Amino acid sequence: MTSLPVSTEKRLGLAIDLDTCVGCQACVTACKGWNDQGYGAPLSDQNPYGAEPSGVFLNRVHSYAVQPIEGAAQTINFPRSCLHCEDAPCVTVCPTGASYKRSEDGIVLVNEDACIGCGLCAWACPYGAREMDAAAGVMKKCTLCVDRIYNENLPEEDREPACVRGCPTGARHFGDFADPDSKVSRLSAERGGYALMPDLGTKPVNRYLPPRKKDVRHEASVLAPLLDIKVSGFVGWLDRVLGKI
């Protein structure tokens, strides 16, 4: 049913640390690798080795250059995936009920057996989180690895989304934002985690942790004190005399 749940017991989502993300794309490949063989239709590629390859990815990492008012420019890597919005516009527009938000944990999913592939949900999403699979004709999106996080066949440390598990710098954190004591809630509170485009009223669950403030760069050389030589005695007298000539 495409009516959104009034509230969800949990609010599972990601806290993405823009300070530690190095833009290695490991989360992109980990996501593609896992979701290629797990939940629903595989993420197909069209013409993968040709001149114009194209394919479905549920997570993409952008790189931005940000110039602060003072100081040097920064490169900020910016992973973009489904934010599992509380007021998800992609869910309510769905005419078939294929798109839904789970009341138990807040994950937004697509029931691919009911999806007609009209693409309206992808239009309704401001974040570009949904991509149509050209081979299966159904909409694909981040499942928060629903087939990993509850999977008792996996070792406990693997029961988190593939992008989180695969991140080599620990820039991605998975947890329950409804629990104020969870790791992601505390991280978000400590670091000033923010939601994307909050004025669109989608109430995203995922939070982005802004880059920490950079240290102030010292313009003077560390050798500067050594260069300021104070001379005395004969050399000092010579220095004063030569300076006056």
Added chain:
Amino acid sequence: MNPAPSVIVFSVLSGAGFGLLFFLGLGFAQAMGWTAFLWWGMGYALAIIGLLASTFHLGNPGRAWRAFTQWRTSWLSREAWASVAALLICAPMALSDWLGLGWPRAIGMVGGVLALATVLTTSMIYTQIKAVPRWHHWLTPVMFLGFALAGGAVLAAQSFAPIFLAALALILLAIWQVGDGQFARKAQSLGTATGLDRIGEVTVFEQAHTAGNYLLREMIFAVGRKHAQRLRAIALALAAVIPAVLLAISAGPWAFAVAAVCHVIGAFAARWLFFAEAEHVVGLFYGKR
């Protein structure tokens, strides 16, 4: 947004068809016998061809029946219900007009209002999308209803058609004027979309992928914007101004036929622009619009 041909064919033809069914249902055409048959047939044909065309852009058209299930939240689902209800309820009125059965006009009035309601639901599919600021405005349903009423009046050969066409011209000028400022009014930029404006000025350093993808093809369609001004002039002239002038001069059957063809071609141009010009906020992440 990607101007998918199936969606343009659908919204133009079914829009005009339902507009015609509205006037026929309300009894404006006052036709009897085979004239009534042809008139109602044209309304049904346009509406049904349009509805069938809309299924061509689906990834899984075989499951289209499921689109009837979510009328509580989805405008697309409401459109499915409204269109079927309009076509079913208009049917006895069409039969009565054709065979002269003299059944109460109230049936046609209900069917006609439902036909117009279908056009409203179509327009709301686009109007509801906040991520496309140009569409998210009350002028969008006004424009869709304007096209349905003007097109319907021309197809139903009504003497007041030139007035509706003139109104359509004003609506088009208004929606283009307002639409051009809509994206800026929402004040979203690469900085606000990423939230990185809290640090400084944001530019794209490197794209997330080197090849194209669904998002770029579907939401960041930039081809049509180049010729927007010329296409607007063509759309305005063909959809509204030329048919209005023509029908003001002559009200013969040939004038109505030429005006109808002219209007529909103009409507295609306008509807193509409606999609091609619309900018989705996801383009901001790519440094595009």
